[in-house]
Amino acid sequence: MGSGVPPYKETGIITVEELKRLGLMPPEERLARGPVAIPECPEEIPCNICVVSCPQHAISIEGIKGLPRIDWDKCVGCGVCVAKCPGLAIFVVDLSKPGEYAYVTVPHEFLPAPKVGDVVDLLSREGKVVGKGEVVKAWETNKTWVVTVRVPKELAMEVRGIWVRK
Amino acid sequence: MPGMPPLKDRRIWEHPILTFKRGRRVKFYFNGNVVEGYEGESIAAALYAAGYDVFSRSPYKGRARGAFCMIGKCSSCFAVVDGVPNTRTCVEPIREGVKVEFQEGLAEIPSATGGLEGKDEEVIEGVDVLVIGGGPAGLAAAIAAAKHGLSVLIVNEHFKLGGQLIKQTHKFFGSKDLFGGLRGFQVAEELESKVRSMRNVRVLLQATAYGFFRDGWVGVAGKDRLYRVKPRFVIAAPGAAERHLAFPGNDLPGVMGAGGAQTLMNEYGILPGDEVLVVGSGNVGVIVSYQLLQAGAKVKGIVEILPYIGAWFVHAAKIRRYGVKVYTRHTIKEVWGKDRVEGATIVRVDEHFKPVPGSETDIPCDLVLIAVGLTPDTRLLAQAGAVVTWVPELGGLVPIRTKYLETSVPGLFIAGDASGIEEATTAMIEGEIAGLSAVVRAGADDAGNAAERREALLKFLWDEYRASPVVAKAKAGKLKVTVSEDEMERIRVSNPPPVRFGS
Numbered sequence: 001m002g003s004g005v006p007p008y009k010e011t012g013i014i015t016v017e018e019l020k021r022l023g024l025m026p027p028e029e030r031l032a033r034g035p036v037a038i039p040e041c042p043e044e045i046p047c048n049i050c051v052v053s054c055p056q057h058a059i060s061i062e063g064i065k066g067l068p069r070i071d072w073d074k075c076v077g078c079g080v081c082v083a084k085c086p087g088l089a090i091f092v093v094d095l096s097k098p099g100e101y102a103y104v105t106v107p108h109e110f111l112p113a114p115k116v117g118d119v120v121d122l123l124s125r126e127g128k129v130v131g132k133g134e135v136v137k138a139w140e141t142n143k144t145w146v147v148t149v150r151v152p153k154e155l156a157m158e159v160r161g162i163w164v165r166k
Numbered sequence: 167m168p169g170m171p172p173l174k175d176r177r178i179w180e181h182p183i184l185t186f187k188r189g190r191r192v193k194f195y196f197n198g199n200v201v202e203g204y205e206g207e208s209i210a211a212a213l214y215a216a217g218y219d220v221f222s223r224s225p226y227k228g229r230a231r232g233a234f235c236m237i238g239k240c241s242s243c244f245a246v247v248d249g250v251p252n253t254r255t256c257v258e259p260i261r262e263g264v265k266v267e268f269q270e271g272l273a274e275i276p277s278a279t280g281g282l283e284g285k286d287e288e289v290i291e292g293v294d295v296l297v298i299g300g301g302p303a304g305l306a307a308a309i310a311a312a313k314h315g316l317s318v319l320i321v322n323e324h325f326k327l328g329g330q331l332i333k334q335t336h337k338f339f340g341s342k343d344l345f346g347g348l349r350g351f352q353v354a355e356e357l358e359s360k361v362r363s364m365r366n367v368r369v370l371l372q373a374t375a376y377g378f379f380r381d382g383w384v385g386v387a388g389k390d391r392l393y394r395v396k397p398r399f400v401i402a403a404p405g406a407a408e409r410h411l412a413f414p415g416n417d418l419p420g421v422m423g424a425g426g427a428q429t430l431m432n433e434y435g436i437l438p439g440d441e442v443l444v445v446g447s448g449n450v451g452v453i454v455s456y457q458l459l460q461a462g463a464k465v466k467g468i469v470e471i472l473p474y475i476g477a478w479f480v481h482a483a484k485i486r487r488y489g490v491k492v493y494t495r496h497t498i499k500e501v502w503g504k505d506r507v508e509g510a511t512i513v514r515v516d517e518h519f520k521p522v523p524g525s526e527t528d529i530p531c532d533l534v535l536i537a538v539g540l541t542p543d544t545r546l547l548a549q550a551g552a553v554v555t556w557v558p559e560l561g562g563l564v565p566i567r568t569k570y571l572e573t574s575v576p577g578l579f580i581a582g583d584a585s586g587i588e589e590a591t592t593a594m595i596e597g598e599i600a601g602l603s604a605v606v607r608a609g610a611d612d613a614g615n616a617a618e619r620r621e622a623l624l625k626f627l628w629d630e631y632r633a634s635p636v637v638a639k640a641k642a643g644k645l646k647v648t649v650s651e652d653e654m655e656r657i658r659v660s661n662p663p664p665v666r667f668g669s
């Protein structure tokens with residue numbers, strides 16, 4: 001963490017550059033190949049739930065407090081870790097489909113429950129509504145919904161939440 | 167009646183995480199008006215649900231008083247219950263027909279029937295371990311001791327087991343074998359069912375350990391009887407109290423501890439307010455904000471005096487995503503309203519944390535939550551004669567202890583928030599260490615295994631868990647108060663313990 005306080009502690013928002021610097025962002029060529037997990041978990045907190053939750057054994061953490069390291073080649077983008085991460089800090093991004101859309105998978109713990117076909121507000125890391133997107137997949141485990149939304153490609157690294165209107 | 171708001175239903179009927187299993191309907195009275203609640207609710211909660219949030223007036227200036235902590239630690243929820251004044255309504259369950267009355271200032275001394283005399287008495291001698299407090303630390307301690315064959319008595323002031331865990335709806339960090347990944351209330355359920363399944367554990371609810379006495383007797387006040395307990399060992403895990411801040415209007419009903427609000431919305435399913443300002447951006451402030459959003463309230467902002475958010479980043483990111491604003495470099499100036507909160511004024515601070523005149527912002531709201539940390543509840547330990555010391559990193563006065571969590575009173579162990587504020591995961595680890603320490607000291611059959619397990623836990627706690635940079639402050643605090651066995655012996659020579667256990 002160094003001596004200074006990193007900017008994300010001031011804002012509660014992490015930038016893509018910071019994620020890259022910490023090695024938490026998959027390389028471009030991997031992103032282009034298919035869905036892949038992005039752990040936005042920069043602080044070495046005492047947690048390793050993602051490690052044991054991944055069916056592909058793609059995640060590793062040194063001891064209990066290192067940063068989560070994803071083996072991008074093993075990760076199949078299934079989203080199991082999205083559901084299990086207590087920090088709700090893991091997202092799956094799929095930039096591999098031709099055309100103008102990408103798919104972003106986010107955790108969701110609000111009512112009403114999301115359904116496939118819902119058109120929902122797309123939220124940025126700072127809670128701005130940056131557009132609307134259709135839910136293409138939604139499943140739940142222990143009350144955390146894992147929701148995949150279709151978003152314009154240029155928003156794939158921006159959308160990190162959804163809001164389902166009542 | 168002064169300060170009576172219009173009646174409303176504040177119960178939450180739909181929640182994304184919780185299903186509120188409400189008990190039988192129970193009718194009781196507030197100032198002669200019939201109020202309906204559900205079995206299992208506290209009086210304060212049931213009144214709150216019906217829209218009553220002022221229960222008394224202060225003796226001085228007659229200011230309105232409501233609930234603050236909701237766990238029996240602050241005395242702000244006093245009312246007269248069946249003729250007994252100064253009853254903490256937040257830890258008093260509702261009963262059919264119970265008569266609750268508004269308390270005007272100082273009450274008249276209650277008649278003999280409301281006092282302690284005439285109560286039954288029970289003497290409990292020969293129990294191996296008395297565990298004070300049934301939160302995660304106490305429950306883990308009881309399980310560890312009982313597993314190795316010791317007889318255990320848990321006394322818990324609250325009428326429910328689980329301590330602060332029962333209001334945690336988020337999933338816990340840590341690793342799987344430490345319940346990581348489960349939600350807090352689910353961890354509490356697991357611990358409770360484990361304890362209930364052990365034949366050598368007895369649990370007394372609504373039972374408060376109130377003092378240590380000569381020759382190792384401990385006084386416990388139960389609901390309808392007094393207990394005199396003479397245990398071989400004591401493990402104290404009474405938890406912590408929420409801190410408050412000084413500002414004009416800080417006593418208005420509607421200014422509440424963050425944990426108090428959590429109790430209402432997550433334990434009882436009662437919305438504590440509609441528009442909320444949270445003071446303090448540590449984990450507690452940020453988590454409570456997220457839970458308020460889940461319960462359907464609007465969070466108007468989080469005020470933080472430091473230039474950065476105190477909470478772990480992953481918690482902070484969760485509320486920012488849903489648009490909650492964090493006012494860093496701001497503090498609360500005052501809270502206004504007549505008899506209850508109607509709004510708050512916040513103000514920017516300079517680099518010396520001094521308010522900048524003219525930088526005030528008014529925020530209309532009906533709930534202001536204080537989330538500025540916890541103070542270990544060490545009053546009972548100090549009364550027992552355990553040497554305590556002031557450690558800011560741990561939230562206040564805490565007992566000096568060995569790594570096996572024994573205090574300067576031999577055979578009196580501590581665990582959890584009362585040993586210095588950390589969190590539930592470490593509370594459970596400390597509880598288990600304390601429980602195993604009693605086993606080792608008692609020379610139980612498989613004390614060897616217990617000692618081995620204890621070493622493994624100590625290693626994990628100090629070398630792995632507390633090695634994370636986000637818990638560095640608590641670790642530094644715990645290091646300050648953990649002394650060697652030799653050092654502890656010296657402390658005992660200069661501060662002879664008034665009682666001793668373990669012989």
Ligand SMILES: Cc1cc2nc3c(=O)[nH]c(=O)nc-3n(C[C@H](O)[C@H](O)[C@H](O)COP(=O)(O)OP(=O)(O)OC[C@H]3O[C@@H](n4cnc5c(N)ncnc54)[C@H](O)[C@@H]3O)c2cc1C
Pocket residue numbers: 298299300301302303304321322323324326327328329330331334336337338339373374375376403404405406424425428449450451453454543546581582583584588589590591592593
């Ligand atoms: C908002 C919030 C969020 C949190 N988030 C997390 C998290 O994400 N992860 C995590 O690990 N931890 C978390 N915690 C912290 C965790 O809940 C506490 O650290 C933990 O509950 C402390 O356990 P304890 O057993 O020491 O005390 P408590 O849980 O406070 O239990 C103490 C018990 O002792 C009883 N008692 C008190 N005095 C007496 C007496 N004299 N006689 C008899 N009984 C008595 C009380 O009634 C209570 O039941 C959070 C806490 C809060 C408030």
Ligand code: SF4
Pocket residue numbers: 036037053054055056057058059070074075076077078079080081082092
């Ligand atoms: S998305 Fe699936 S495969 Fe990839 S890291 Fe998460 S759990 Fe493992």
Ligand code: SF4
Pocket residue numbers: 039040041047048049050051068084085086087088089090339480
């Ligand atoms: S489970 Fe989530 S919070 Fe825990 S280490 Fe993994 S990414 Fe971080």
Ligand code: FES
Pocket residue numbers: 232233234235236237238239240241242243244254255256257
């Ligand atoms: S003692 Fe009841 S609210 Fe604090």
